[in-house]
Amino acid sequence: MVIYFAGGGTGGHVYPNVAVAERLGPMLAERGKALRAVYAVSDRAVDARVCEAEGLEAVALPARPAATRPDRALRFAAAFRRARAVAARRVAADRPAALLATGGFVSGPAVAAARRAGVPTALITLDAVAGRAARWLARGCDARFLAVAGAGLPEAKTVGYPLRSASLAAGRDPGEARAGYGLNPRHPTLLVFAGSSGAETINRGSPAFFADRARDPRLRGWQVLHLTGGKLLAETRAAYAAAGVAAAVRGYEPAMGRAWAAADLALTRCGAGGVAEARANAVPCVFLPYPWHRDGHQERNAGPLVAAGGAVVTPDRVAPAANAASLGDTLLPLLENPARRAAMRAALRAMPATDAATALAAWLLGRAGGGPPADGRG
Ligand SMILES: CC(=O)N[C@H]1[C@@H](OP(=O)(O)OP(=O)(O)OC[C@H]2O[C@@H](n3ccc(=O)[nH]c3=O)[C@H](O)[C@@H]2O)O[C@H](CO)[C@@H](O)[C@@H]1O
Structure with missing residues (x-):
């Protein structure tokens, strides 16, 4: 048929x-x-x-x-x-x-x-x-x-x-998923990506956030899995290395369930798919909506997760230095607070399937x- x-x-x-x-x-x-x-x-x-x-x-x-x-x-x-x-x-x-x-x-x-x-x-x-x-x-x-x-x-x-099975973390071991990317299986991991196409503002903003806090004890142990969407691959890799952060930087992950399984927290856009996957995989998120849409649909996509207490939304300020500064107010408090991340994860799990x-x-x-x-x- x-x-x-x-x-x-x-x-x-x-x-x-x-x-x-x-x-x-x-x-x-x-x-x-x-x-x-x-x-x-x-x-x-x-x-x-x-x-x-x-x-x-x-x-x-x-x-x-x-x-x-x-x-x-x-x-x-x-x-x-x-x-x-x-x-x-x-x-x-x-x-x-x-x-x-x-x-x-x-x-x-x-x-x-x-x-x-x-x-x-x-x-x-x-x-x-x-x-x-x-x-x-x-x-x-x-x-x-x-x-x-x-x-x-x-x-x-x-x-x-509608979620495909390849985008689900269910049944995957977080440690094995991290090791599969060459990361430490026991260290907390931040997943960074911007939808299916990537975004230069996030590819530059995330390493800039870490570079600004290179010696901050609150970031100790954190490692990054960053999917660039194929954009600025070498530059992003070099920027994390210069910031002294252990990072696996890839262009595109065809089976996103692996990436979600590795993640303790995600920094991402709020496209419909990314939001649905964050919720289904119960990964707390800091969402940076695409800044050039006029109808605000990405902010609205994130709304139910934010209302449930499983995610926060912060504007994409476009310039890497501005994003690095504003992530200090939104991302940093989550990186340093495992209890809050656990509560966010529980809130996502409690949302109706x-x-x-x-x-x-x-x-x-x-x-x-x-x-x-x-x-x-x-
Ligand atoms: C910039 C823009 O206009 N984006 C729109 C586009 O988003 P876009 O298609 O970028 O984003 P979505 O979040 O809806 O979906 C992205 C999909 O790509 C997958 N993925 C991503 C990275 C990767 O390495 N591998 C991989 O498989 C994700 O798992 C997800 O399933 O369509 C969505 C659905 O109408 C809208 O909500 C978004 O606003």
């Missing part, structure tokens, strides 16, 4: 689809059917990298993000039509039984092509704020789901965020006409 999964432009739009396919495969197998998952992604390098690493069958659509400037609107419309035409050709050839979209600018043309071909479509809005594009897209889909209640699509059902991947897989199965399991169970 062919199912289409649309969403791309960043890892945060592809991985939730992988999570749903992971659940749907066994459900179909129980019914004597095999899943062929086809991922409609963007033609950006970041999507190609994720699809290659995950071994996904991908259709790269030449879509572009919606333009806010009027002089770019024509270019957006032309790219939309081109991407829809590519998607339509593939949909006609593959005849998918259903399509799930996670948003991002490739979802629009993919959903449009599927609808014209009569394919049932669903949208999951991952962020705590449904932007203009998500609201527009939602109108064209047969079913609407939310990862976070109150995101601004009143008729949508809240199911939580969801299983969005199963809920979405069940919708796809129902709309695709999966039928009952072969052994007759309902």
Whole structure:
């Protein structure tokens, strides 16, 4: 059975689809059917990298993000039509039984092509704020789901965020995870990363924070696992070395569960995926929201974790020196206080669990006409 999964432009739009396919495969197998998952992604390098690493069958659509400037609107419309035409050709050839979209600018043309071909479509809005594009897209889909209640699509059902197994720390030993990165298995570890693409402000700000406090006894023993997103790899490595901090600096970790398992605390953005993983893995966080979004969705994504007492939010002040100074007020009190970190971890563990991947897989199965399991169970 062919199912289409649309969403791309960043890892945060592809991985939730992988999570749903992971659940749907066994459900179909129980019914004597095999899943062929086809991922409609963007033609950006970041999507190609994720699809290659995950071994996904991908259709790269030449879509572009919606333009806010009027002089770019024509270019957006032309790219939309081109991407829809590519998607339509593939949909006609593959005849998918259903399509799930996670948003991002490739979802629009993919959903449009599927609808014209009569394919049932669903949208999951991952962020705590449904932007203009998500609201527009939602109108064209047969079913609407939310990862976070109150995101601004009143008729949508809240199911939580679909998490793939590779992003879960469960079953991994923290000491072994640290040793796997060449770190001391017994030392406390700060995980630093900025979503799927990395951020120069965090890649520079975190080493600057440690450099400013090179001899501070409160940081004694701490080591860092820093995933740069491929940006400034050599510079970040050199900056930690100059600050005298034991650090494993990597470009990208395909199985984030390993990194979460190694972590006692995380310094990160609050993209929908990062927040959901921090919560599921019960890792306390200092969140630095992406500073250039106008709708404040990253701050809102972090809201439930902050309200539960499992995370704090502090603005990304962009300049490394400014971030190094402000992290002194937010990160330092957590680094030096194991009891507070333990309380934050407990607060995250107490948050209610969801299983969005199963809920979405069940919708796809129902709309695709999966039928009952072969052994007759309902
Ligand atoms: C700058 C920007 O606009 N970011 C948006 C983008 O985030 P983006 O895709 O960057 O971030 P998310 O936090 O949603 O997801 C990142 C994913 O990448 C994974 N990962 C990260 C680093 C690594 O080395 N390996 C790895 O696998 C994480 O485990 C996570 O699953 O889409 C999200 C979902 O709409 C939004 O909330 C974010 O605001």
